[in-house]
Amino acid sequence: MAQQTVTKEDFEALLMDSFVDNEPLEGAVVKGTVVAIEKDLAIIDVGLKTEGRIALKEFGQAGRDGTITVGSIVEVYVDRVENAAGEAVLSREKARREESWVKLEEMYNNNERVEGTIFNQVKGGFTVDLEGAIAFLPRSQVDIRPIRDIAPLMNVPQPFQILKMDKRRGNIVVSRRAILEESRAEQRSEIVQQLEEGQVVDGVVKNITDYGAFVDLGGIDGLLHVTDIAWRRVNHPSEVLTIGETIKVQIVRINHESHRISLGMKQLQADPWEGIEAKYPIEAKFTGRVTNITDYGAFVELEPGIEGLIHVSEMSWTKKNVHPGKIVSTSQEVEVVVLEVDPDKRRISLGLKQTLANPWESFAEKFPVGSVIEGEVKNKTEFGLFIGLDGDVDGMVHLSDLDWQKSGEIALEDYNRGDMVSAKVLDVDVEKERISLGIKQLATGEVADTAGSEGGIKKGSVVTGTVIEVNDGGIEVRIADSEMTAFIRRADLSRDRNDQRPERFSKGEKVDARVTQYDRKTQRIQLSIKALEIAEEKEAVANYGSSDSGASLGDILGAALKDREQK
Numbered sequence: 001m002a003q004q005t006v007t008k009e010d011f012e013a014l015l016m017d018s019f020v021d022n023e024p025l026e027g028a029v030v031k032g033t034v035v036a037i038e039k040d041l042a043i044i045d046v047g048l049k050t051e052g053r054i055a056l057k058e059f060g061q062a063g064r065d066g067t068i069t070v071g072s073i074v075e076v077y078v079d080r081v082e083n084a085a086g087e088a089v090l091s092r093e094k095a096r097r098e099e100s101w102v103k104l105e106e107m108y109n110n111n112e113r114v115e116g117t118i119f120n121q122v123k124g125g126f127t128v129d130l131e132g133a134i135a136f137l138p139r140s141q142v143d144i145r146p147i148r149d150i151a152p153l154m155n156v157p158q159p160f161q162i163l164k165m166d167k168r169r170g171n172i173v174v175s176r177r178a179i180l181e182e183s184r185a186e187q188r189s190e191i192v193q194q195l196e197e198g199q200v201v202d203g204v205v206k207n208i209t210d211y212g213a214f215v216d217l218g219g220i221d222g223l224l225h226v227t228d229i230a231w232r233r234v235n236h237p238s239e240v241l242t243i244g245e246t247i248k249v250q251i252v253r254i255n256h257e258s259h260r261i262s263l264g265m266k267q268l269q270a271d272p273w274e275g276i277e278a279k280y281p282i283e284a285k286f287t288g289r290v291t292n293i294t295d296y297g298a299f300v301e302l303e304p305g306i307e308g309l310i311h312v313s314e315m316s317w318t319k320k321n322v323h324p325g326k327i328v329s330t331s332q333e334v335e336v337v338v339l340e341v342d343p344d345k346r347r348i349s350l351g352l353k354q355t356l357a358n359p360w361e362s363f364a365e366k367f368p369v370g371s372v373i374e375g376e377v378k379n380k381t382e383f384g385l386f387i388g389l390d391g392d393v394d395g396m397v398h399l400s401d402l403d404w405q406k407s408g409e410i411a412l413e414d415y416n417r418g419d420m421v422s423a424k425v426l427d428v429d430v431e432k433e434r435i436s437l438g439i440k441q442l443a444t445g446e447v448a449d450t451a452g453s454e455g456g457i458k459k460g461s462v463v464t465g466t467v468i469e470v471n472d473g474g475i476e477v478r479i480a481d482s483e484m485t486a487f488i489r490r491a492d493l494s495r496d497r498n499d500q501r502p503e504r505f506s507k508g509e510k511v512d513a514r515v516t517q518y519d520r521k522t523q524r525i526q527l528s529i530k531a532l533e534i535a536e537e538k539e540a541v542a543n544y545g546s547s548d549s550g551a552s553l554g555d556i557l558g559a560a561l562k563d564r565e566q567k
Contacts, residue, residue, distance in 0.1 A: 029095045034072040042068055044076060044090055052076070052090030075099070096132030101167060104133055113159045113179065118150070126150070128160060128174055135160070135172035144180050188259045191220045195261070197251050200268065205245045213237045215249060215263055222261035224249060231266045231305025233291050272305035273346055280306075280338050280348060285355060290332045298324045300336055300350055308348030310336060315352045317359050317433075318392045328352070359391035363435065364428040366390065372442065377419045383473070384408070385415055387423060387437060395435035397423055400476055400487030401524065404440045407469040407476055408487070426524050438524060440485075457484070457525060459518050462532060467509045470502050477511060477527070484525060488513060492528035 032046035041053045054076060059068050068074070077094035107114055116128040118137060125138040137160070142150065153176075161178040164171070195201070195217070203215035203222065212225040226237050234240055241247065253262040280286065280302065288300035288308070297311040313320075315327050328334060337354035341347075367373055367390075375387040378394055385397040399408025402415075415421065423437035457463060457479070465477030465486065474489040488511075493500045505511070513527035514535060 029075055029077050029098050031073055032076050032090070034068060034070055034074065036070060037068070042074075044074065046076065046078065046088060046090065048088045050088055052078075052088035054090050097134075100131045100133035104130060104162065104172065105165060105167070108162045108165050114162060114174070115157055116160050116174065117157050118154050121150075130160075130172065130174070133172060135162075135174045137174050137176065141175035141177045144177055144184065185259075188220045191218065192254065192256060192259050192261070195251055195254060197254055199251045200248060201251065202246055203249055203263070205241050205243050205247060208237050208241060208243060210236065213241050215247065217261070220259065220261065222249070222251070222263040224263040224265060228252065228262075228264035228266055231269060231272050232301065233299070233307060266305075272303060273343060276306070276343050276348070277341050280308075280341055282338050282341065284338050285335055286338065287333060287335050288350075290328050290330055290334060293325045293328065293330060295323065298328050300334060302348070306348070308336070308338070308350040310350045310352050314339065314350070314354070317353045317356065358430065359393045360428065360430045360433050360435070362391050363389060363393055364430060367425050367428075369425050369427060371425045372422060373425060373437070374420060374422050377415055377417050377421060380412060380415065380417060382471075384412070385421075387421065389435065393433075393435065395423070395425075395437040397421075397437045397439055398487065400485060401426065401436075401438035401440055404443055404483045404485055407485075409469060409471075426519070441524060457482075457515055457518055459515050461515050462512055463515060463527065464510055464512050465527070467505050467507050467511060470505055470507065472502065475502050475505050475511075477513070479525075480510075486513075486525045486527045488527050488529060492516075492530045495530045495533045 030046050032044040032052075034042050035045045035051060036043040037056075040056050042056055042059070043051050043053055045051045056068060059074070075095050076090045077098060078088065078090060080089040104114060114130055116130040116135060118126050118128050120127040122136075125136055126142070128135045128137050141163070142153070158176065159179050160174040160176055162172060163175050163178070164173040166172075201217055203217045205213050206216045206221060207214040210226075212223055212229075214221045215224050224237075224241075226234055229237060229240050247265065248268065249263040249265055250267045251261060252264045252267065255261075286302055288302045290298050291301045291307060292299040295312075297309050297315070299307045299309055301307050310324070310328075312324055315324055316322065319327065334352060335355045336350040336352055338348065339351045339354070340349040373387075373389060373395075375389050375395070377385055378388045379386040383396070384399045384402065386394045387397060389395050399412060402408055402411035421439060422442060423439050424441040425435070426438045426441065427436040428434075429436075464480045466480070467475050468478050468485065469476040472490075474487055474493065476485055476487050478485050490500050490502060492513075493502065493505075511529060512532060513529045514532035515525060516528045516531050517526040518524070
């Protein structure tokens with residue numbers, strides 16, 4: 001037999017033909033013919049030197065029911081032209097995936113829905129078969145609300161929305177929730193178009209929160225705020241409503257853009273605030289129940305839907321800095337007085353202390369000015385002593401009313417908290433809730449004799465005193481030829497505001513002042529340098545008007561001041 005000689009040129013041509021035939025096939029989807037079926041494998045010829053094998057299960061249902069037979073034409077993916085065993089490596093799975101990717105990319109770009117089947121659970125979600133391409137379904141994208149049992153959704157063809165695609169990494173993320181929300185939005189829009197503000201409808205309580213309840217109106221939820229459940233105070237919706245309960249509500253407000261609906265129950269009842277001023281006249285007494293206590297007062301329910309506020313300042317005559325919770329308690333029945341009614345703002349101001357006698361009025365009736373009382377020293381301050389009196393009120397003994405002979409600061413050292421002292425009632429100011437007391441006014445002897453002597457002290461007279469004490473509030477002086485002392489307030493030191501400075505006086509200095517008030521009964525005296533200056537100026541003006549000497553007003557005023565200084 002003659003042997004054929006293959007030249008170098010022939011070998012190169014055959015090699016190039018092989019490259020041309022094989023290179024385009026690898027990594028591509030091609031059509032092949034099933035040439036044999038061995039057990040669970042299909043032997044497929046795609047035109048290469050050798051056939052490839054593909055498991056029948058990769059053909060899906062067609063491979064399981066016998067549809068794939070010898071001679072069947074199928075599309076497969078050429079993974080490699082030849083492996084170590086000399087066979088072509090083919091894949092039906094990858095072929096289907098390649099077909100799906102092309103189709104899915106087009107649908108993704110057109111924002112179209114795709115159909116798939118949830119077939120497995122993985123960490124963080126589930127895997128979905130999109131006709132060969134495998135996608136990831138995050139758990140949060142399964143439904144609008146979290147669902148516990150996903151079994152009914154498994155292996156069921158259903159629509160999905162592609163959220164993200166990355167072919168290079170082979171990642172596809174889909175959402176079932178987006179489909180449901182879109183359908184729900186369309187349904188909500190149709191329902192909202194049929195509703196009107198003011199319309200009364202039936203709904204089912206779907207959920208209860210601290211701030212209200214969500215009510216299902218037949219495919220769309222409305223919010224029933226806690227303040228719209230009843231006219232009376234409702235601390236929590238669960239006090240009135242239960243989940244699953246059917247209730248009648250009124251549509252209060254509709255937002256057609258956001259599809260939010262506000263509902264009300266109390267709007268179906270009569271408004272208790274109508275004619276409120278006639279029902280609760282000012283100064284009338286009523287009994288109510290304490291519903292809420294705050295730092296600034298307590299709320300009292302007068303009737304269902306009508307609450308009034310007792311401000312902390314109206315709770316007690318004497319307990320000024322006490323928390324309302326220490327005076328009243330929640331659910332307590334209390335008697336109150338109506339102080340103010342504002343129907344526009346739906347506010348009623350109530351008073352608790354007004355139901356009790358004013359302790360300052362009671363004290364003034366029981367202890368008129370001049371009465372002698374006894375009480376305990378409650379507090380010592382730079383201004384004097386506070387004495388506890390009947391009716392849980394305090395009276396004040398000013399420094400100037402402690403002792404005739406000693407200065408106020410020195411006399412104050414003789415007293416301590418808890419001491420029982422006697423004092424005379426000098427003044428009771430009910431409006432300002434002040435009681436002025438005096439201890440030195442109980443003294444007898446020389447002081448009384450001096451005050452009652454012929455030509456003694458009286459209102460309008462001018463006296464000379466010696467400064468014995470200077471403080472920020474004024475000066476204390478001892479009146480000449482007596483042991484009486486008086487306190488001249490800062491505002492009475494001069495008619496010129498710039499000279500109303502206590503520090504311009506010094507101890508031992510003599511000053512003239514006018515008696516502006518003197519109560520012989522209480523032995524209380526008030527002096528004013530300012531009043532003396534005004535009186536002298538008036539006298540000078542009067543003299544100027546009747547003088548024919550030609551002296552000027554300035555000369556007369558100067559002479560009057562010089563005469564006072566010489567005295």
